[in-house]
Amino acid sequence: MAETLRTFQVLGQEQVRQTWKTLIDSGRFGHAHILSGHSGVGKDALAFYIAATLNCKNADIKPCGSCISCRQFLNLEHPALHLIFALPRRSASHTDPFSGIKEKEMERINQELAKKVAWPYYHLQVEGANDIRISGIRKLRKDIYLANDPGATRIVIVLRAHKMNVEAANALLKILEEPPQGTVFLLTTEYPDRLPDTIRSRCALHHIPDLSWQFIQKDLIQKKGVNQVQAEISARMAMGDLAAAHRFAEQDNTFWLDRIRSTLNMLARTDFVSVHKQVLLLKDSEDQNEKTRQQFLSLLILFFRDVALQIKEGETALWVTQVQQMNKLFPNCNSYLAIKAIERTKDALERKVHLQLALTALFFELRKHLQG
Numbered sequence: 001m002a003e004t005l006r007t008f009q010v011l012g013q014e015q016v017r018q019t020w021k022t023l024i025d026s027g028r029f030g031h032a033h034i035l036s037g038h039s040g041v042g043k044d045a046l047a048f049y050i051a052a053t054l055n056c057k058n059a060d061i062k063p064c065g066s067c068i069s070c071r072q073f074l075n076l077e078h079p080a081l082h083l084i085f086a087l088p089r090r091s092a093s094h095t096d097p098f099s100g101i102k103e104k105e106m107e108r109i110n111q112e113l114a115k116k117v118a119w120p121y122y123h124l125q126v127e128g129a130n131d132i133r134i135s136g137i138r139k140l141r142k143d144i145y146l147a148n149d150p151g152a153t154r155i156v157i158v159l160r161a162h163k164m165n166v167e168a169a170n171a172l173l174k175i176l177e178e179p180p181q182g183t184v185f186l187l188t189t190e191y192p193d194r195l196p197d198t199i200r201s202r203c204a205l206h207h208i209p210d211l212s213w214q215f216i217q218k219d220l221i222q223k224k225g226v227n228q229v230q231a232e233i234s235a236r237m238a239m240g241d242l243a244a245a246h247r248f249a250e251q252d253n254t255f256w257l258d259r260i261r262s263t264l265n266m267l268a269r270t271d272f273v274s275v276h277k278q279v280l281l282l283k284d285s286e287d288q289n290e291k292t293r294q295q296f297l298s299l300l301i302l303f304f305r306d307v308a309l310q311i312k313e314g315e316t317a318l319w320v321t322q323v324q325q326m327n328k329l330f331p332n333c334n335s336y337l338a339i340k341a342i343e344r345t346k347d348a349l350e351r352k353v354h355l356q357l358a359l360t361a362l363f364f365e366l367r368k369h370l371q372g
């Protein structure tokens with residue numbers, strides 16, 4: 001396994017952590033929980049924190065991070081931990097999720113797990129792992145009733161639980177209906193609505209809020225050593241997702257600023273040619289693809305939000321000059337309608353409408369909203 005964390009961190013979620021600490025201290029909490037929230041807010045990190053707290057041997061501070069139980073949880077190797085996640089389907093086995101997976105592939109899965117151990121915010125990327133199937137739950141059913149670590153609270157963590165197919169969800173429901181004593185189920189998901197009602201009604205639902213971009217920016221500066229502007233662009237594009245922010249921070253994002261600036265200059269003019277030029281730039285540049293275009297539109301939304309909030313010098317390093325200029329040039333700018341228009345275009349582009357037409361229409365509409 002890779003280098004391990006020395007503590008259980010649930011970054012920027014002090015209130016959530018405190019709520020859980022109180023719940024655990026009170027001893028009055030159910031055996032099944034759904035931890036929901038957007039990607040990268042720390043759902044898995046929280047699940048590991050809860051698991052370790054429930055099993056920590058230290059009398060005072062739980063989780064201490066240094067007792068044998070904590071160390072095993074930090075490595076995701078605790079005998080009472082049952083970790084379930086999507087795996088590639090390599091055989092029709094109904095009882096063994098690992099059946100048919102070749103040694104090379106298993107190695108890659110272990111490498112992914114090692115990354116998760118090193119950083120709980122990491123998204124497991126296992127090729128062909130599209131769903132959690134019944135074999136995984138059947139195996140859990142078999143393992144969970146075996147006494148593996150007497151005295152320990154057994155912990156079942158289902159990562160991205162919405163990936164369970166119908167069969168798997170039904171099998172899990174049966175276990176939830178008659179859970180073995182001393183077992184806690186933690187289901188993490190971005191999409192709690194995709195879980196069957198029957199499962200949701202058996203679980204307590206906990207929502208983990210988004211991380212603020214200011215928190216993410218600070219984290220990037222401290223942990224990755226990136227500069228303030230780069231950290232701010234990455235943090236804002238990530239929309240509350242710490243893992244995505246760390247990925248963005250690894251690439252040079254300063255060209256986004258130029259794109260935003262040139263777009264705003266174009267919007268401030270009245271001719272058709274400059275719109276046409278800008279559309280072509282966004283359509284044909286080498287660095288432009290579907291994903292980066294979505295990121296660009298997200299940034300444009302953030303820009304209009306800042307215009308609406310009339311941000312002041314010092315609050316952000318990113319585009320304070322542009323925002324102030326906009327406020328001066330277009331005092332009646334309707335940022336709300338501008339944001340709605342950009343959101344609609346984002347949505348349309350996901351549905352593969354004609355790119356050039358969609359962007360042209362958007363820019364003309366934005367010009368209208370600038371006038372108020």
Ligand SMILES: [Zn+2]
Pocket residue numbers: 055056057058062063064065066067068069070071
């Ligand atoms: Zn401990």
